[in-house]
Structure formats: C-alpha cells, structure tokens
Amino acid sequence: MDSLKELFKIGRGPSSSHTIGPERASKIFKNMYEDCDSYNVYLYGSLAATGKGHMTDKIIIETLAPKKVNIYWDASFVHPYHTNYLKFVAIKDDKEIGSIDVFSVGGGTIEIGESKKDxxxxxxxxxxxxxxxxxxxxxxxxxxxxxxxxxxxxxxxxxxxxxxxxxxxxxxxxxxxxxxxxxxxxxxxxxxxxxxxxxxxxxxxxxxxxxxxxxxxxxxxxxxxxxxxxxxxxxxxxxxxxxxxxxxxxxxxxxxxxxxxxxxxxxxxxxxxxxxxxxxxxxxxxxxxxxxxxxxxxxxxxxxxxxxxxxxxxxxxxxxxxxxxxxxxxxxxxxxxxxxxxxxxxxxxxxxxxxxxxxxxxxxxxxxxxxxxxxxxxxxxxxxxxxxxxxxxxxxxxxxxxxx
CATH class of the missing domain: 1.10.4100 (2-methylcitrate dehydratase PrpD)
Structure with a gap:
C-alpha cells in the first residue's frame, strides 16, 4: 500500500479524480514537453461524461498555460483498465513529438500507463x-x-x-x-x-x-x-x-x-x-x-x-x-x-x-x-x-x- 501522503492530499476541488488527478498529470506532461507549440488532451469515459461540471478542462488549460490547449471529449470509450482515462499529446511544427496515457484512479492518485507501481x-x-x-x-x-x-x-x-x-x-x-x-x-x-x-x-x-x-x-x-x-x-x-x-x-x-x-x-x-x-x-x-x-x-x-x-x-x-x-x-x-x-x-x-x-x-x-x-x-x-x-x-x- 502507498503512503498516507498519497491518500490525504491538499488541493482544489471539486473532484479528486476529475480535477486534482488531471492537474497533477498536466504538470508532469508540461515538464516533459515544455518545448512544444501546443497540447492536445483527450478525455474519455467518466472524465468526458462529467468533466465539464467537474472543471476538468478548466484545470488542464490553466495548468498547461500559456501554450494552446485543445480538449477532445469522448464519453463513449471506456478504457478496460479504468474509466478515468486521459491522453496527453505534445505538438510541435504540426507534428506529434510525445504522448502519455494517464489513469486518474481516485483520490487524486494517477497512474502513467497500465502498470501499477512496483x-x-x-x-x-x-x-x-x-x-x-x-x-x-x-x-x-x-x-x-x-x-x-x-x-x-x-x-x-x-x-x-x-x-x-x-x-x-x-x-x-x-x-x-x-x-x-x-x-x-x-x-x-x-x-x-x-x-x-x-x-x-x-x-x-x-x-x-x-x-x-x-x-x-x-x-x-x-x-x-x-x-x-x-x-x-x-x-x-x-x-x-x-x-x-x-x-x-x-x-x-x-x-x-x-x-x-x-x-x-x-x-x-x-x-x-x-x-x-x-x-x-x-x-x-x-x-x-x-x-x-x-x-x-x-x-x-x-x-x-x-x-x-x-x-x-x-x-x-x-x-x-x-x-x-x-x-x-x-x-x-x-x-x-x-x-x-x-x-x-x-x-x-x-x-x-x-x-x-x-x-x-x-x-x-x-x-x-x-x-x-x-x-x-x-x-x-x-x-x-x-x-x-x-x-x-x-x-x-x-x-x-x-x-x-
């Protein structure tokens, strides 16, 4: 099991999985690909279904600023690993230069890819x-x-x-x-x-x-x-x-x-x-x-x-x-x-x-x-x-x- 520091988190509402998790993921991806022109972020499953009400797009755009951010929603696709699935793509000179798959698994905890921590x-x-x-x-x-x-x-x-x-x-x-x-x-x-x-x-x-x-x-x-x-x-x-x-x-x-x-x-x-x-x-x-x-x-x-x-x-x-x-x-x-x-x-x-x-x-x-x-x-x-x-x-x- 993880530390209690991974359970109790201080952050902004209204949703740990739809706001805090995506915010943490956005910070990670921004640090990985700062030298790009824009970001494409794809929200799937529950993140897409209730993301507007949970301000998911708002927190992602604010975190990835000042670069342009394009948000794409698809509530119809539910990833078999976890329904709270989002994909980040970095764009430079109209070409994809990197991407990561992220799962916001609850309580603001995120997992990169489908493998749980060692x-x-x-x-x-x-x-x-x-x-x-x-x-x-x-x-x-x-x-x-x-x-x-x-x-x-x-x-x-x-x-x-x-x-x-x-x-x-x-x-x-x-x-x-x-x-x-x-x-x-x-x-x-x-x-x-x-x-x-x-x-x-x-x-x-x-x-x-x-x-x-x-x-x-x-x-x-x-x-x-x-x-x-x-x-x-x-x-x-x-x-x-x-x-x-x-x-x-x-x-x-x-x-x-x-x-x-x-x-x-x-x-x-x-x-x-x-x-x-x-x-x-x-x-x-x-x-x-x-x-x-x-x-x-x-x-x-x-x-x-x-x-x-x-x-x-x-x-x-x-x-x-x-x-x-x-x-x-x-x-x-x-x-x-x-x-x-x-x-x-x-x-x-x-x-x-x-x-x-x-x-x-x-x-x-x-x-x-x-x-x-x-x-x-x-x-x-x-x-x-x-x-x-x-x-x-x-x-x-x-x-x-x-x-x-």
Missing amino acids: EKKKVYKLTKLKDIIAYCKEKNITLYEYVEQNEGKEIWDFLKQILNQMQQTIENGLSKDGYLPAKIKVKRKAKDMYKEYEKANEALKLTKKIFAYALATSEENASNGTMVTAPTCGACGVIPSVLIALKEEFAFSDEMLIRSLAIAGLIGNLIKENATISGAEGGCQAEIGSATSMAAAMAAFLFGANMDEIEYAAESGLEHALGMTCDPIGGYVIIPCIERNAVFAVKALNTANFVVSVGQDHVISFDDVVVTMAETGRDLIPAYRETSTGGLAKYYEKLLNKEK
Whole structure:
C-alpha cells in the first residue's frame, strides 16, 4: 500500500479524480514537453461524461498555460483498465513529438500507463486489516504506532498539516454565503446551519455542528476551493466535520487528533488497495462509504475503542453504504453530494458510538465488506458510476429548465 501522503492530499476541488488527478498529470506532461507549440488532451469515459461540471478542462488549460490547449471529449470509450482515462499529446511544427496515457484512479492518485507501481516501492506490506491487527497484537503496538513504524516519524508533521487544512477549510466555508457556481441554483447553507447549532438545545448541538462543518467543507470543494481529499473531494466533508467537532466538544489534543487521522488513513488505504475509492469505478459507496468507514474508525479510537472495536466501526461504516450510486446532477459535485456528506458524517459518529456501546462482537469482517464493495461496484451499471446518465442525474435538465 502507498503512503498516507498519497491518500490525504491538499488541493482544489471539486473532484479528486476529475480535477486534482488531471492537474497533477498536466504538470508532469508540461515538464516533459515544455518545448512544444501546443497540447492536445483527450478525455474519455467518466472524465468526458462529467468533466465539464467537474472543471476538468478548466484545470488542464490553466495548468498547461500559456501554450494552446485543445480538449477532445469522448464519453463513449471506456478504457478496460479504468474509466478515468486521459491522453496527453505534445505538438510541435504540426507534428506529434510525445504522448502519455494517464489513469486518474481516485483520490487524486494517477497512474502513467497500465502498470501499477512496483510493489517494492510500497510503504505497507500488509494489505488486510486482520493481518495488521494480528501483527500489532503480536508486537504489542497500537494501530497508530503501526502507521509510524511504516511511514516514519515525519508522518506526524504531515498529518498536522492535514488537520490544519481541514480546520481552515471549515472556517472558509462558514464565512461565505450566496450561491454555488453551477447552472443549478443551490444556496450555500453552512453559515445558516451554524446559526442553527448556536441556538439548538443540548441534545441536538453536536449533530448540527457536524452538519455545519460538513456543509462548509463540501461547499468549499464545490466552489473550486482548497480542501483535503479524505479520501476524495466528493466525500471530503465527512472526516473533517467529525474530527473538528469532536475536538471542540471533547477537548481532544492535537496529538490524539493526528493519531486518529493516522487510523482513518490506514482504513482508507486498505479500501483503496483492495477495492476502490473512485466513484467512477465503484459508485458513491466507494467515496462516501469509504469516508464513513474511515471516520467511524477514527471516532471509535477517540472514544477509547480497542483495535477489534475500531475494525468493527470501520466495517459497519462501509457495510451500510453498500450499493450507493454516484449520480451527480449536471456533473456537479453538489446534488446529492453536499447533503450526503453532512448526513453520513453524523452516521459515522453514530456508528462509532454504537460500536463502543455494544462491544467488538460482530459477524462480518472489515476485509470481507471491502471485497463486497469492490464486487458491488463492478456490478453497478455505468449510469450509476459518475457518468451523470442515470439515477437523479437523469432529471437534471428538468431542474435546469425550472431555474431559468
């Protein structure tokens, strides 16, 4: 498995696979072929189907500037390796001088060509949670100590940066009002939700705070703002809202918070390794389901759960998101994405609360539910995998016309 530095990324929304990934690829290709007259960029599959709403063309053109960039779209071709496929071609004197094939496989991670990274370069050798827990018990270490053992002590400085950015994104989102940048008029709700939190009775305060923080993060993402892939842009509101709300409500130290982020990252890495975190490959279960699993494990740790209870929280968080479709209206990461982040953030907290209340005894393992999620994602028809051709997205024209 890769480093957590490849899972948690600070970047601009609205999509990790459609914005951050193509931006990273564009920078690589620009450095390879600076001495050219222009660039041709071909977008295929899901990148072509929802690229306009995700600002894929915008970020590519900005990154490859000042050279001329020609964008070509072909949603009909789905590469067998991964649907998020783009091809870069450098042109000089009307001739092709170089090209690369790139796959944006989720969370902003890109692969050049069809071969995955050399396993020798992987940071983590163990790829099943049951094996990691068994190892930790044998060595008498915690899950966060296992992360440090594989990543090195520098991982804590990195996770502190991630924590700080999550806090900053929430603050940015809470400070703004008006409408989100899309043809569908959707009002920002984070600031108003925070006001609801301030006047709520004690029984509802924490829930409303999490709602507000998830909305703030997701609205920043939808507005091309800076956020953390956790594990993706589309699901970026879940972990920060739970983490920062718990920090404020229970006065957890930054040390505890970054340890909990390490555990969340370990869970996300396992899902990414054994299934997918890409909505274009596995539907929204791969994005919001993964984020809920990560946040539930993180919160369970903060509540004092042991390793087996953390495993249960991670399993339950993903299990109850199985089969979720990715059907963004108009190709924007707005409907149903933003509300979904808020609702599932509270669900993640409730999952952790449930697990620490009932204990570690359960039937389905985390490793098994990850495999199930991967199989379910493959069974979803393309219309439900970030193509905006099925589900709620079928009706986006009606909504757009209604707003005119």
